[in-house]
Amino acid sequence: MDAGPHIAIVDDDDAIRRGLSSLLRSEDYHVTLYDRAEAFLESLGSSVPHCLLTDIQLPGLSGLDLQLHLRVAHPAIPVLIMTAYPQPSLREQVMLAGAVCFLRKPFDDQDLLRCVGRAVGRNDLGRNSI
Template sequence: MTRVPVISIVDDDKPGRVALSSLMRSLGYESHLFSCAEDFLASTERNVTDCLITDVQMPGMSGLDLQLEMGVRSPLIPIIFITAHPDESVRHRAEAGGAVFFLSKPFDGQVLIDCIERILKSTHAHPIRV
């Protein structure tokens, strides 16, 4: 039996989290939702996550801070950053830290699907600009 991929979503925007979760479930993936980076880091779901989707700007720990902390605590988990406030310096920091994709809101759902499928098919995904 094939294991269902687990996509964890960290976003302080509840409607956005729920919409992403619905999309993940429609693709046959399991989704775990977190309203903040601290909750994700404290969870055991971190250990089974195949892909992380996180907002850049959140109260408390930012998505970039989460990325740095995960580098200390966790095995490498591919990260897709999403943001309503695209900034080239933030994109650069995310990619320098190993982010696989960086999407500006609003983004087409198919673009996100393509990103996730690419991550799940490759253990060696490289950062690209979308």
């Protein structure tokens, strides 16, 4: 079976990256993990994902900086932002910059799957979830 849509995850927390990867792979997504925004940007020459899920707080380039860079360089990549520090002004800023979703950690698995599904145009959201 072919892998589903390619989702890139950028988060500096290894446990979060692995957990999100496991969830998305269970829903037939192809997942690539990055611990920093710069590593993701370096990979764009060889592979462009269908969607990017990034934390806002990252070492080096922040998730917001990454989103703004992609808005210019790769505007077709939908961006989902997640954060443990959800200030209303930050939510407004990332949504105005074109984010598909703004997820507050910890978030419900089904909320994430709905956001990713919307970003990649899948209608079978959460089909493998219990």
